[in-house]
Amino acid sequence: MANKGKPQIDRERCKGCLLCVRACPTKVLAASGEPNSWGYYPSEAVAPDKCIACGNCYTVCPDVAITVYKL
Amino acid sequence: MPDDKRLMKGNEAIGEAAIRAGCRAYFGYPITPQNELTAYMAKHMLARKRTFIQAESEVSAINMVYGAAATGARSMTSSSSPGISLKQEGISYACGADLPMVIVNVARSGPGLGGISPSQGDYFQSTRGGGHGDYYHLVLAPKSVQEAADLTYEAFDLADRWRMPVMILADGLIGQMMEGVVLPPERDLASLPRKGWAAGHQADTHRPNNHVTSINLVPAELEALNRKRFARYDEIKSSELRFEEVNVEKADLVFVAYGTSARVCLGAMEAAKRAGLELGLFRPISLWPFPHARLAELAAKGKRFLSVEMSMGQMVEDVRLAVEGKAPVDFYGRCGGVVPTEEEVLAEARRLLGK
Amino acid sequence: MELAYGHPKSLKPVQSKYCPGCGHGVIHRLIAEVIDELALQERSVITNPVGCSIWADLYFDFDSVQPAHGRTPAASTGVKRMLPDHLVICYQGDGDLAAIGTAEIIHAANRGEKFTTIFVNNAIYGMTGGQMAPTTLVGQKATTAPEGRDPAEAGMGYPIRVCELLATLGGTKYLARGAVNNAANVRKTKQYIKKAFEAQMRGEGFTMVEVLSPCPTNWQMQPVEAEEWLEKNMIPFYPLGEIKNELGGAETKEAAK
Numbered sequence: 001m002a003n004k005g006k007p008q009i010d011r012e013r014c015k016g017c018l019l020c021v022r023a024c025p026t027k028v029l030a031a032s033g034e035p036n037s038w039g040y041y042p043s044e045a046v047a048p049d050k051c052i053a054c055g056n057c058y059t060v061c062p063d064v065a066i067t068v069y070k071l
Numbered sequence: 072m073p074d075d076k077r078l079m080k081g082n083e084a085i086g087e088a089a090i091r092a093g094c095r096a097y098f099g100y101p102i103t104p105q106n107e108l109t110a111y112m113a114k115h116m117l118a119r120k121r122t123f124i125q126a127e128s129e130v131s132a133i134n135m136v137y138g139a140a141a142t143g144a145r146s147m148t149s150s151s152s153p154g155i156s157l158k159q160e161g162i163s164y165a166c167g168a169d170l171p172m173v174i175v176n177v178a179r180s181g182p183g184l185g186g187i188s189p190s191q192g193d194y195f196q197s198t199r200g201g202g203h204g205d206y207y208h209l210v211l212a213p214k215s216v217q218e219a220a221d222l223t224y225e226a227f228d229l230a231d232r233w234r235m236p237v238m239i240l241a242d243g244l245i246g247q248m249m250e251g252v253v254l255p256p257e258r259d260l261a262s263l264p265r266k267g268w269a270a271g272h273q274a275d276t277h278r279p280n281n282h283v284t285s286i287n288l289v290p291a292e293l294e295a296l297n298r299k300r301f302a303r304y305d306e307i308k309s310s311e312l313r314f315e316e317v318n319v320e321k322a323d324l325v326f327v328a329y330g331t332s333a334r335v336c337l338g339a340m341e342a343a344k345r346a347g348l349e350l351g352l353f354r355p356i357s358l359w360p361f362p363h364a365r366l367a368e369l370a371a372k373g374k375r376f377l378s379v380e381m382s383m384g385q386m387v388e389d390v391r392l393a394v395e396g397k398a399p400v401d402f403y404g405r406c407g408g409v410v411p412t413e414e415e416v417l418a419e420a421r422r423l424l425g426k
Numbered sequence: 427m428e429l430a431y432g433h434p435k436s437l438k439p440v441q442s443k444y445c446p447g448c449g450h451g452v453i454h455r456l457i458a459e460v461i462d463e464l465a466l467q468e469r470s471v472i473t474n475p476v477g478c479s480i481w482a483d484l485y486f487d488f489d490s491v492q493p494a495h496g497r498t499p500a501a502s503t504g505v506k507r508m509l510p511d512h513l514v515i516c517y518q519g520d521g522d523l524a525a526i527g528t529a530e531i532i533h534a535a536n537r538g539e540k541f542t543t544i545f546v547n548n549a550i551y552g553m554t555g556g557q558m559a560p561t562t563l564v565g566q567k568a569t570t571a572p573e574g575r576d577p578a579e580a581g582m583g584y585p586i587r588v589c590e591l592l593a594t595l596g597g598t599k600y601l602a603r604g605a606v607n608n609a610a611n612v613r614k615t616k617q618y619i620k621k622a623f624e625a626q627m628r629g630e631g632f633t634m635v636e637v638l639s640p641c642p643t644n645w646q647m648q649p650v651e652a653e654e655w656l657e658k659n660m661i662p663f664y665p666l667g668e669i670k671n672e673l674g675g676a677e678t679k680e681a682a683k
């Protein structure tokens with residue numbers, strides 16, 4: 001049974017570069033429809049249950065805006 | 072028990088004095104007429120397991136000094152006029168980051184490649200801040216091998232005390248000639264004060280991070296930093312002035328000269344005395360801070376001044392600034408590496424005095 | 427719930443000034459992760475010059491020394507010689523290292539200076555707004571190469587492969603080139619950085635990790651597009667991998683057995 005994980009994205013720290021969206025193998029993430037205070041549209045977990053805690057999102061994030069937990 | 076007197080070349084006495092002052096890192100590059108200094112440091116720094124690097128350029132050398140100084144270590148470089156020009160950017164950064172270091176300029180004639188004979192044509196560059204931005208640093212001008220050693224030795228303490236580069240402005244003659252010198256005692260490296268602002272050794276005290284830097288993009292903050300530094304400059308102006316006066320009270324005409332030119336003036340004065348003519352010498356040793364106030368006092372006493380330099384006239388402007396028109400200030404100079412003779416200097420004094 | 431991937435200690439938890447999708451942020455994190463793993467936070471000094479990385483000392487949670495543009499290897503030489511037991515990181519961009527600072531990097535490498543250079547190659551001048559860099563590819567556009575870098579007609583020269591250039595120097599012991607354009611390459615780059623830092627702490631001579639890094643703003647692309655552009659254009663010209671590895675350290679001896 002694959003790992004189960006949970007990405008936690010700091011909406012304010014995220015600059016909406018969406019590199020994590022590209023890196024996620026199971027399409028958990030996508031751009032949010034709501035901008036943060038900077039005006040960036042941060043990434044958010046649209047399909048959190050698909051997260052396998054691989055950490056790709058954390059690995060490519062230039063702003064360390066993502067924390068990943070293993071469930 | 073201080074050392075006994077020995078015969079030493081100026082360049083080498085400067086090197087030995089620096090080592091005794093606790094210089095831990097020297098970075099140099101070949102350039103006449105200071106090569107013996109670099110060679111001396113190679114031999115004696117390596118022998119003492121201290122850092123010696125012949126850098127790939129004077130630009131690199133000054134930035135190596137910057138790096139070493141940033142850790143709080145006593146560091147030094149030496150060069151001659153063209154090489155000192157290459158270091159000006161680094162010196163501006165060192166002043167902007169308040170880094171202590173010692174820089175020795177064994178000046179040669181310019182501009183451009185110029186010549187390798189002695190000159191005082193770097194006065195403006197040294198005393199006005201030769202790089203970009205508002206800054207100054209101590210400039211000390213020796214006139215003998217003994218004084219070159221003493222000032223170099225003291226320069227390390229001054230640099231640490233005032234957190235700035237200190238320049239020893241000698242010239243090719245002082246660097247190349249040999250004279251008797253008594254060298255100062257060896258400083259114990261462990262006794263040197265550790266600098267709380269320096270980079271490194273965080274583990275010892277778990278102190279907050281130190282950032283050695285000169286950047287600040289907030290204009291008001293950068294201004295405040297500069298003003299704070301200039302307040303320190305004012306302290307230096309009141310406490311680090313150095314000059315020598317010879318026979319000034321009795322003289323009508325007072326030579327104003329530093330380094331090698333001052334020696335020539337002393338010779339002219341002796342010849343004048345034999346001919347019953349009283350001349351005096353006012354010799355700045357600290358070129359920055361410049362002894363304006365004392366000159367102004369002498370001007371008020373009715374002296375007249377003849378600035379004698381190995382240049383087309385640079386220090387003379389500071390003399391005029393000091394005297395503010397209250398007394399005549401004339402200039403006599405040779406350049407291109409020509410050292411003026413006592414006879415021609417005396418002849419000029421006589422011409423001005425009409426005697 | 428157990429933390430799997432969290433913020434490294436040696437990096438301050440603040441938002442950086444770097445543009446969205448900029449590779450600097452990833453590289454900073456990798457450096458901080460390795461420093462945490464080697465427990466060197468209080469014995470690290472970064473030298474970060476002019477270029478986008480001038481902000482690095484706002485983010486790394488340890489001492490920094492800021493040299494003049496291009497003089498980073500010279501300043502790092504001074505720092506490392508005075509602090510031989512510290513980890514000294516000479517963090518440079520392509521303008522700093524391969525343009526104004528070419529003499530400094532070549533001679534520091536040739537002297538075998540025992541610091542580690544992290545060379546961020548984004549094929550453009552970032553901080554100053556997109557000028558041609560020594561690593562700009564032929565045909566790649568920049569504000570100072572409006573029609574694209576043109577070595578023949580306009581005499582703009584050719585992109586410089588720094589690792590290969592320095593590999594000829596006796597003082598270089600470890601030269602690797604990574605990239606941060608996808609998770610796999612980021613992980614590989616971290617291994618190179620760790621290997622270089624460990625070699626430095628063993629005092630093995632000059633080590634460098636060149637990292638191909640996207641600059642979306644000055645490439646005038648979206649971050650995701652910039653990662654793809656890097657893959658298609660930079661990696662073929664700047665091959666990834668360990669260009670030179672003469673480390674005598676434990677693993678190599680193991681491997682050599």
